[in-house]
Amino acid sequence: MADATTAGRAHAPSGPFRHFMTSATPGQLALALAITVFLALFLIIPVGTVIYVAFTEKGTGTFTLVNFVDFARTDLFIRSFWNSVYVSAMSVVLASIFALPLAYITTRFDFRGAMLIQTLGFLPLIMPPFVGAVAMLLLFGRNGTVNLLLNDWFGFRIPFMEGLNGVIFVQAVHYFPFILINLSAALRNIDRAMEEAAQNLGCSGFRLFRRIVFPLAMPGYIAGASLVFVKVFDDLATPLLLNVKDMLAPQAYLRVTSIGIADPMGYVISVVLIVMSILAMWVSARAMRGKDYATVQRGGGGLAKRQMRPWESVAAYAAVLLILLLVLAPHIGLLLLSFATIWSFSPLPDGFTLAHYGRVFGESFVYVKNTLIYASLAGLIDVVLGTAIAYLVLRTKLIGRQWLDWAATAALAIPGVVLGIGYLRTFYGVQLPDGTPLATLWIVIVLALAIRRLPYALRACYAALQQISVSLEEAAENLGATKVRTVRRIVLPLMAGGILAGFVTSFATAAVELSATLMLVQSNADAPLAYGLYVFMQSAAGRGPGAALGVIAVLLVALCTFASHLIIEKSQKAKGAGH
Amino acid sequence: MNQPLSVSTLGAQAVDVDIRSVDLSYGTNHVLKGIDLHIRPGEFFAFLGPSGCGKTTLLRLIAGFNRADGGEVLVGGREVSHLPPWKRDVGMVFQSYALWPHMSVKRNVAFGLEERKVPRAEIERRVAAALELVGLSHLADRRPSQLSGGQQQRVAVARTIAIEPKVLLLDEPLSNLDAKMRVQVRRELRDLQQRLGLTTIFVTHDQEEANTICDRIAVMNDGAVQQVGSPMELYEKPANLFVASFLGTANIVPGRVIEEGGARLFEIDAGVRLPIPAHVTVPEGAKLVFRPQHASLGADGARDVSLPGTVLHSEFLGSTVRYGVKVGSAEVSIDVPFQSGEAIHKPGAAVEVGLSLNAAVWLAS
Ligand SMILES: Nc1ncnc2c1ncn2[C@@H]1O[C@H](COP(=O)(O)OP(=O)(O)O)[C@@H](O)[C@H]1O
Ligand SMILES: [Mg+2]
Numbered sequence: 023m024a025d026a027t028t029a030g031r032a033h034a035p036s037g038p039f040r041h042f043m044t045s046a047t048p049g050q051l052a053l054a055l056a057i058t059v060f061l062a063l064f065l066i067i068p069v070g071t072v073i074y075v076a077f078t079e080k081g082t083g084t085f086t087l088v089n090f091v092d093f094a095r096t097d098l099f100i101r102s103f104w105n106s107v108y109v110s111a112m113s114v115v116l117a118s119i120f121a122l123p124l125a126y127i128t129t130r131f132d133f134r135g136a137m138l139i140q141t142l143g144f145l146p147l148i149m150p151p152f153v154g155a156v157a158m159l160l161l162f163g164r165n166g167t168v169n170l171l172l173n174d175w176f177g178f179r180i181p182f183m184e185g186l187n188g189v190i191f192v193q194a195v196h197y198f199p200f201i202l203i204n205l206s207a208a209l210r211n212i213d214r215a216m217e218e219a220a221q222n223l224g225c226s227g228f229r230l231f232r233r234i235v236f237p238l239a240m241p242g243y244i245a246g247a248s249l250v251f252v253k254v255f256d257d258l259a260t261p262l263l264l265n266v267k268d269m270l271a272p273q274a275y276l277r278v279t280s281i282g283i284a285d286p287m288g289y290v291i292s293v294v295l296i297v298m299s300i301l302a303m304w305v306s307a308r309a310m311r312g313k314d315y316a317t318v319q320r321g322g323g324g325l326a327k328r329q330m331r332p333w334e335s336v337a338a339y340a341a342v343l344l345i346l347l348l349v350l351a352p353h354i355g356l357l358l359l360s361f362a363t364i365w366s367f368s369p370l371p372d373g374f375t376l377a378h379y380g381r382v383f384g385e386s387f388v389y390v391k392n393t394l395i396y397a398s399l400a401g402l403i404d405v406v407l408g409t410a411i412a413y414l415v416l417r418t419k420l421i422g423r424q425w426l427d428w429a430a431t432a433a434l435a436i437p438g439v440v441l442g443i444g445y446l447r448t449f450y451g452v453q454l455p456d457g458t459p460l461a462t463l464w465i466v467i468v469l470a471l472a473i474r475r476l477p478y479a480l481r482a483c484y485a486a487l488q489q490i491s492v493s494l495e496e497a498a499e500n501l502g503a504t505k506v507r508t509v510r511r512i513v514l515p516l517m518a519g520g521i522l523a524g525f526v527t528s529f530a531t532a533a534v535e536l537s538a539t540l541m542l543v544q545s546n547a548d549a550p551l552a553y554g555l556y557v558f559m560q561s562a563a564g565r566g567p568g569a570a571l572g573v574i575a576v577l578l579v580a581l582c583t584f585a586s587h588l589i590i591e592k593s594q595k596a597k598g599a600g601h
Numbered sequence: 602m603n604q605p606l607s608v609s610t611l612g613a614q615a616v617d618v619d620i621r622s623v624d625l626s627y628g629t630n631h632v633l634k635g636i637d638l639h640i641r642p643g644e645f646f647a648f649l650g651p652s653g654c655g656k657t658t659l660l661r662l663i664a665g666f667n668r669a670d671g672g673e674v675l676v677g678g679r680e681v682s683h684l685p686p687w688k689r690d691v692g693m694v695f696q697s698y699a700l701w702p703h704m705s706v707k708r709n710v711a712f713g714l715e716e717r718k719v720p721r722a723e724i725e726r727r728v729a730a731a732l733e734l735v736g737l738s739h740l741a742d743r744r745p746s747q748l749s750g751g752q753q754q755r756v757a758v759a760r761t762i763a764i765e766p767k768v769l770l771l772d773e774p775l776s777n778l779d780a781k782m783r784v785q786v787r788r789e790l791r792d793l794q795q796r797l798g799l800t801t802i803f804v805t806h807d808q809e810e811a812n813t814i815c816d817r818i819a820v821m822n823d824g825a826v827q828q829v830g831s832p833m834e835l836y837e838k839p840a841n842l843f844v845a846s847f848l849g850t851a852n853i854v855p856g857r858v859i860e861e862g863g864a865r866l867f868e869i870d871a872g873v874r875l876p877i878p879a880h881v882t883v884p885e886g887a888k889l890v891f892r893p894q895h896a897s898l899g900a901d902g903a904r905d906v907s908l909p910g911t912v913l914h915s916e917f918l919g920s921t922v923r924y925g926v927k928v929g930s931a932e933v934s935i936d937v938p939f940q941s942g943e944a945i946h947k948p949g950a951a952v953e954v955g956l957s958l959n960a961a962v963w964l965a966s
Contacts, residue, residue, distance in 0.1 A: 213697055215695040215696070216699050217698035218664075218686070218693075218699065219693070219695055220688075220692070220701075220712065220716075221666075221685075221686040222664055222686055222693045222758070222761075223687075223713030223716055223761070223764055224687045224713055224716035225712070225713075225716045226686075226687040226763070237701075237703040238701070238702070240703075379797055
């Protein structure tokens, strides 16, 4: 960051605000400095430490590549690497198979329930994938519902959940909404005339999709697909829970937790994880470049969605139902499991009980409480940082302000497990006056969550500020308000919707996040929900209460998201009426 | 753009389009109401009307993107209502051009031919001919986003004529161009249409566009055809008040018909009256309609009648001065050629309004 200020000068202020800005005030300078220190302490230094350790000799600290050579010579690691690549790629393929029909049917046809499908499509996201994994085992495992029935009726089983298949299946079901969201948006943004022009020239049916629709939606698809690839590549808990150890992220975790924090292999794997993340993002950025195909509707007649013929209708509903049933299977399974007395070797539970919920509310409520605290704090930190960075970048002339944005966004490329390892390594040595290492404090978990979710909150705040015309602020200043008062009375109220959206995104995803926390949780009393779930789900006896806890987590996140959605909509309406 | 060779490459036998009592509703919104039109082979025909009157809907119906509730559409004598868009051979140029951004100009133009499984060599030839016809051969390998608005528009036209459609449909093709380009491109379009001899339907809400390039115009309002005719016919003999006021400026003066001494008179207000020529039929409740240039201020021997008026305001338009004059209780616009050095009547001045009766019409609705 030392040369950040000089390098930043090359980047001219962007956007329509360049005439507005005056030179930075001391207050803005202090704010920028505070943010820089925060990002340095909790993002750049921990990640830098990981990279440093990977490239230096243990003990002496001299530069070396020998750790990477060791990595390349170890069969287990190479196998893990290819397994991770294979699983990520296949998850993208399977997720695409789920997302493509849903996106196409709901955006291109007059389809009843299109809204409902788009909403249900989000559901998998608000449950950690490893929680779904257990439910999926019970439904699709060797002795799960589906295979038991298949075996009874037809005498064969399908290895949905065997080995890597299980990871692929669970991840595809969990992450397919990323493709659904991006692809739907891309499809919706294509001017209908693009398709009609092709029909007018003699093209129809699948050829139309292949030659016009899909190429135009490609950038959106790539964006979603690369996100899925990265998420799967980085995910730690799902493979561990399915007892798949020969993948990269689990290997990093296992090395650090079993061999120790001094072993360089965990760090080397971390660097590989970072590189793969950056690679996937680069591919996505390249695919998007110069291909902003979003074509705004000009000219009439673009509203109509096509009516389906009866047989098409039947086929479409069948496909949609099947896919929804599949992607909602983890939720259904979890719900059943949470009420089940015993559920094993049978298509459905033997009996139903409320005992698991009783137990969870009795002894495990601390997890819920911790999660609420951690996720709220993380969300709060994120929107404060996000708003401040957005303001500095868009509304001031501060030299090097773009670097704040880039640094905060860089967190996207840092897998949770890597951040966790970095925190352990960096903060274990730092001790409080009473001798407890900094790394064992619960606040470190909050900071890790905040850093992980910062990019999303930042984008929400950024977009909100970008939509506010500078003239509104100029009007306030013209009437005598100082910069600070203008921010407080004009900017923040107008940004409220975007800030809240940023908070919710951070909160909801932080509430179910595990990869970074798995490393950092030191005692059960400090553990968040996701960790509690993980602990429960590891033992057969814990699955009932675990499922109950999972259902509570899903409800919690869904409720918060829904509530804030209402608030945002209401404030948007109020603002719309004011204009 | 003057390549006779290209024209013969792309020329096709002109056909007519027959629209017979077509009806169409979106839900309860009755958008097309019993449309009857016959467009002759090789004709440049316009649908002209205010925004929202159903022009695009009618055009899309011919192309097959809308389905009529009743009536039929015949292209070259063949009923096409049951055909999907991709089987109609009716080329449409979209208002937004709808050029595919992921294909080069050449690929865009070749698209329709590829869909028709035309042999590769033939595709090459026809794409080259179409691009040459619109003067864009040198930009064949560009992406649409690298072209100006006018160039994009010409690619859209080339893409459509490359398939040698039976009919060419243009939906407000000039609306996304700036004023200067508009004049140039509309001339090019007219030129191209003349050389191809292609039956063409042109949708616009701009009367000047329709007047300058079309053989005949169907004026539409509220989902119904008001009048069909050449630009001159429509201007001089409007069939109703809507057509009169939509094409150019018209003074519409209410009044009543009275008989005096065996002669018919039109009384605008008590005492303000003018004779009605013997050959003119005046329907019940009709209003007097005349153009601003068919009246004059002050003594003018060429005018047939003279009415007392008061100047309300004046606008200097360069070659003419437009006066707002109160005649009886009606307010009319009158254009007077501007002669340098001549004084302009002040508001409040009493003037004589002269009127040419053979240019005036009486219309009831
Ligand atoms: N797809 C549609 N669904 C419902 N109403 C439509 C649709 N397309 C057009 N309309 C309505 O039909 C009427 C005519 O529209 P249009 O043909 O586009 O008018 P024009 O092209 O003359 O401006 C308008 O009232 C418009 O709102
Ligand atoms: Mg229109």
